[in-house]
Amino acid sequence: MSGAPTLVVIGGGPRGTGVIERIAANAAELYGDRPLDIHIVDPYPPGGGRIWRQDQSPLLWMNSMAEDVTMFTDDTVQLEGPVSPGPALHTWAADVREGHTVISADPAVLEEIRGLGGQGFPSRRLQSAYLRWVYEQAVAALPPGITVHEHTGHALRVSGPRGGRQRVRIQGRAEPIEADLVVLTVGHLDAEPDTEQRELAAFAARHGLVHLPPDFTADTDLSAVPAGEPVLVRGFGLAFIDLMVLLTEGRGGRYEDGVYLPSGREPVLYVGSRRGVPYHSKIGYTWEGERPPLPRHFGAAQVEELLHGGGPVDFRRDLWPLIAKELGHAHYHRLFTAHPERTTVDLTDFEEKYAVAEHGSPELAALVASAVPDPADRLDLDALDHPLDGVRHTSYDSLQDGLRAYITADLERRHDPAHSPDLSVFLGLLSVYGQLTGAGDIGAWWHGFFNYIASGPPGPRLRQLLALSEAGVVRFLGAGMTVESDEEHGVFRARSTSVSGAYTEARALVEARLPDPSLRRTRSPLLSALYEDGAAGTDTGLLSVDPADSRILDTDGRPHPRRFALGPYTTARSAGAFTRPRTGGAAFRQNDAAARTALAFLRDLSCRDRLTA
Structure with missing residues (x-):
């Protein structure tokens, strides 16, 4: 008899965890007691992965209330497999507080759990503890014949014929893993700079300026951002909120009674974007009464x-x-x-x-x-x-008053039932x-x-933004922001359509947004190699997958029988790997379809191997 079939999941964050959970939920029906080896490959601990890892600033929050976060299916999710209910984040925290659930976590995280309510905004470190627990529960729910192996490192390449086993090369491992199926759940991607960013970087290097390209703010080295000097910031979404926090509270400032007290080490952030306003505040009340019957016109x-x-x-x-x-x-x-x-x-x-x-x-x-x-x-x-x-x-001072009034009105509306x-x-x-x-x-x-509408910052963050504006630490530039490089004077120059004729100069520029999820510019050797080997990409650079089960498509539109991909870099990107309870959970549906297809394939493969052993 041959060895057990092998499944490799590349990416151990919430999406990879969701796939493991769905394998556990569907295994009894589709796989029985057959043996299976599952290999999880990620440079970060499984559960949280990179974005939700434990090792990050405690100042960084989720942008969702605890009661709006779950990793578990319910009867609103349209899936073929069984529903496996579990606690949302706030319920899980209550279970930990009451001793019903025991976890191993940093004392600061345990202290945060003790004070967390349903409408609180947890730190990302707390979410990491929840995701780690979900991962452990998913692994524990697997049948006895399924064994999980964890590998710390980057997956570098997947190779192999369509009709045969795949080879997964892992950083630091001499021999590749031989896999019958591979599932990519690598999450958000780093990217090489585009033409504009390369030109801005070269300009900054010539004149000794600071230029930080699009990146994940929590991973960005902000030590080069000068204290007390103007810094142009392009982007007014969640990446900006993280940047704002790390360059203010992260440098020793604090809030007292709604007033910001600077440490003196903050820069002055001149922020603008296409819209010129921050993302709308998260809604600060819960749903009551009848829900709208959806879908109605777009199903x-x-x-x-x-x-x-x-x-x-x-x-x-x-x-x-x-x-x-x-x-x-x-x-x-x-x-x-x-x-x-x-x-x-x-x-x-x-x-x-x-x-x-x-x-x-x-x-x-x-x-x-x-x-x-x-x-x-x-x-x-x-x-x-x-x-x-x-x-x-007529002036930037007038714009400051106008934007503060806009943000205040948004906060009031989004917290008023x-x-x-x-x-x-x-x-x-x-x-x-x-x-x-x-x-x-x-x-x-x-x-x-x-x-912009549905995934904005917590209300308290926008109140902090208002306090920073009043303190002069943040200055609004307005809509239609553009950035020019002034070779003669060696500075960056920003303009907007909100104040005619005016501009702001600075010796530092930060692009406060995530890199585009493009296969053409990704820094992932794994995805670059897949693209070069014939995986299909779209005009915007997304990896083409079959919407039915997330198998990777080639340039002829054929689904690869042994390769799957789920996440924001694919054509089936969803709103997130976790979601608000009782809202359908598109990612959960995708995870279920991929897991069921994978289990059926591996079951049939195992049966053939037994017959020929």
């Missing part, structure tokens, strides 16, 4: 019809009108059911007319205007996406994202829009 049937309509699918032309209708449906359904006093017609009548009105049509605008008298209660997605369009200030249609739109965004996982590479705009 599996609509996506299937578009994808098989005989021609290429254009996001703006084909998908966006349906998505906008879906988000509007979520918004108005909540408005009519939770706040009927702010509407003038019957919900059923409104929804019947809304369903047949085309997105962007005068008929739809007239329907909404007549049924929803207050413009503040209407959903305007264009205004949400471009909040500073047409807004001009009277505006609960905002939370309904959030649920609509999650539903849409789940449907789009099967639509292939839809471009970068949607992912940015989703994160």
Whole structure:
């Protein structure tokens, strides 16, 4: 009899953990008591992986409340395998506090767990402890015949024929692992700089300036960022929030009664972006009452019809009108059911007319205007996406007042249940994202829009931003930010469309955003080699995978029988490896499909081996 089949999972973070959990959940049905060796390959400890590793600053938080984080399936997830319920983060923390769950963690993390409530924003180190526990539970749930082996190091290359065993080379290991199947769950990618970043880096080197390209802020060496000097920051999303924290509290500053007290070691951060505003605050209240019936206008049937309509699918032309209708449906359904006093017609009548009105049509605008008298209660997605369009200030000082007022209003709205249609739109965004996982590479705009609306910073972080602005440590540059290199004076120069004719100079530039997930510029030798060996990539550089089970596609569109990939670098990228409970969990569905396909393949392989042994 031959040895046990072998599965290699490259990447031990939450996505890899999710695949192991689904293997454990499906093994009894699909694999029985057969032997199987699973190898986990990651330079970081399994569970948290790189992004959620234990070894990072305790100042860095999750951008989700504890009650909104789970790694476990429930009956809202559409999957073929069994539901395996488990605790969300806040419930798990309560179990640890009460002694029902015992973990090994840093004393500071245990102290944080003791004070964590459902609506608290945990540190990433605490999330690392939760993810490690989930991983250990998943491994423990595997049948006795399945053995897990952990390898610390980077996977360098996967090779082998389509019809035979694969060879996985690992950094520091002399011999490759022979694998029957390989699953890539490598998470976010580092990237080589693009042309603009190379030119900016060369300019900085010529003039002795500081230039930090797109990167994961927690991994960036910020020691070169000078204290007390202006620093241009391009990017106003979550990477900026991390940067803000590490260059203020991380350098000894502190907050007292909402006021920031500098240490004197902070730089002055001049921040701008395309929109010119930070991501919207996380919503600070919980859902009550009936949830909107989703999907309604953008479900599996609509996506299937578009994808098989005989021609290429254009996001703006084909998908966006349906998505906008879906988000509007979520918004108005909540408005009519939770706040009927702010509407003038019957919900059923409104929804019947809304369903047949085309997105962007005068008929739809007239329907909404007549049924929803207050413009503040209407959903305007264009205004949400471009909040500073047409807004001009006569000076940067005026812009500071305007942006502080904007952020304050956003905080008030996102923490006021009277505006609960905002939370309904959030649920609509999650539903849409789940449907789009099967639509292939839809471009970068949607992912940015989703994160801007649905994945913003905790409210306390934006209150800290306001305090830093009042203290003069953060200065807003506005929308449409551009950066120029001034060879004559040896400085970076930034402009925006929010203040005509004005510019800001600095000897340091930080790109506060993640690298693009592109196969063409990835620093991963593993993914580069796959691409060179014939794995298909899209125009935007994503790895092409079969939406049905996440098998890697070649340039002819054929799925590789022995290679899978899941994560943000693929065409089936989802909103995250974990999610809010009872919201469908698209990543969980993908993990389940990949695990079931893998187990069925390995089962059949094991049966053939037994017959020929």
